[in-house]
Amino acid sequence: MSPTTARHPTATTAGTAAGTTAETASTATTGTATESAPESTPESVIESVTRKPAPVRGAGFGVLLALLATVVWSGSFVAARALHDTVPPVQAAFWRWIVAILAVTPFAARATWRQRHLIRRHAGFVVLASLLGITVYNTLVNQAGLTTSAGNMGMIMAASPVVMALFERFGGARLGARRVTGMVIACAGVLLLVGKGAPPVRLGAGDLWMFAAALSFASYSALLKRRPDGLGGVVFLYATFLLGALMLLPVYVVSLATQGGFEPTTGTVGPLVYVGVLSSAVAFLAWNKAVSLVGAGRAGIVYYLQPVCVALLSYALLGERLGLLGGASMALILGGVALSSAR
Numbered sequence: 001m002s003p004t005t006a007r008h009p010t011a012t013t014a015g016t017a018a019g020t021t022a023e024t025a026s027t028a029t030t031g032t033a034t035e036s037a038p039e040s041t042p043e044s045v046i047e048s049v050t051r052k053p054a055p056v057r058g059a060g061f062g063v064l065l066a067l068l069a070t071v072v073w074s075g076s077f078v079a080a081r082a083l084h085d086t087v088p089p090v091q092a093a094f095w096r097w098i099v100a101i102l103a104v105t106p107f108a109a110r111a112t113w114r115q116r117h118l119i120r121r122h123a124g125f126v127v128l129a130s131l132l133g134i135t136v137y138n139t140l141v142n143q144a145g146l147t148t149s150a151g152n153m154g155m156i157m158a159a160s161p162v163v164m165a166l167f168e169r170f171g172g173a174r175l176g177a178r179r180v181t182g183m184v185i186a187c188a189g190v191l192l193l194v195g196k197g198a199p200p201v202r203l204g205a206g207d208l209w210m211f212a213a214a215l216s217f218a219s220y221s222a223l224l225k226r227r228p229d230g231l232g233g234v235v236f237l238y239a240t241f242l243l244g245a246l247m248l249l250p251v252y253v254v255s256l257a258t259q260g261g262f263e264p265t266t267g268t269v270g271p272l273v274y275v276g277v278l279s280s281a282v283a284f285l286a287w288n289k290a291v292s293l294v295g296a297g298r299a300g301i302v303y304y305l306q307p308v309c310v311a312l313l314s315y316a317l318l319g320e321r322l323g324l325l326g327g328a329s330m331a332l333i334l335g336g337v338a339l340s341s342a343r
Contacts, residue, residue, distance in 0.1 A: 099276025134244025148206025
């Protein structure tokens with residue numbers, strides 16, 4: 001037998017043993033890794049995605065979304081004022097959310113059904129958000145529209161960012177000198193616009209209703225930061241619309257029995273479609289997303305532009321002149337917003 005022939009079985013055996021040993025080690029390593037790695041579930045994947053910090057560019061997008069919501073909501077105050085002598089406040093609020101539900105249903109119904117267990121698990125949060133942001137807030141706005149002007153409604157709502165900032169501060173966040181200075185400047189512009197150059201002498205019933213609405217909206221906005229992980233924005237919005245309308249239903253029935261219904265005309269249906277589709281579906285979705293990106297306090301700074309938007313709409317639609325005082329007030333508000341929003 002030649003030396004080559006004699007060595008071949010040994011080499012083959014050694015190679016086989018080495019391969020077996022490597023395979024065994026690989027199997028052991030794989031098994032260990034499999035046993036030590038945590039099981040990945042859909043919930044854990046969703047949580048890991050939703051907990052990732054927003055990218056830096058998301059802050060600018062969040063401010064733009066807050067601005068979009070602010071502009072659209074400015075028109076809703078004009079619409080609420082237009083309905084004050086034709087549609088009772090509770091009925092206007094109820095039909096607003098019915099229109100909003102119809103507008104959002106094609107995009108949200110299926111996803112909401114899939115997340116029904118998550119909604120049920122966090123029912124307390126969803127119900128509270130629905131009560132503050134849907135049932136109470138809009139009803140108070142419509143009630144205020146009975147006895148105060150659209151301009152006053154927009155100006156008083158500009159107080160809500162102060163409450164948002166206070167909530168944020170109570171939560172442990174630092175506001176910073178620049179942001180506080182910008183808020184003070186914007187507040188000065190709002191007060192100048194409300195008081196027409198002099199301190200307001202008194203507040204009417206409608207003004208007080210609007211302050212209550214501002215408090216309700218600020219509380220809703222602060223609550224958005226605690227939205228449960230995995231609960232999508234459209235799903236959350238749709239669920240609050242449904243619950244808000246459901247909570248309004250008993251009061252709506254009482255209003256029908258005591259005040260009667262309203263006649264569906266162009267002057268009543270048009271404003272309801274605007275507040276239902278734009279001020280509800282579009283604006284609330286934009287606002288909720290803005291708060292998730294930049295926080296309620298920073299989004300609230302943009303909300304200071306509310307009286308500016310209302311004044312511009314009044315000028316464009318009603319021919320009301322702004323005057324020198326109005327221009328100075330807007331300059332202060334815009335300057336304060338720019339200072340507070342700067343990073």
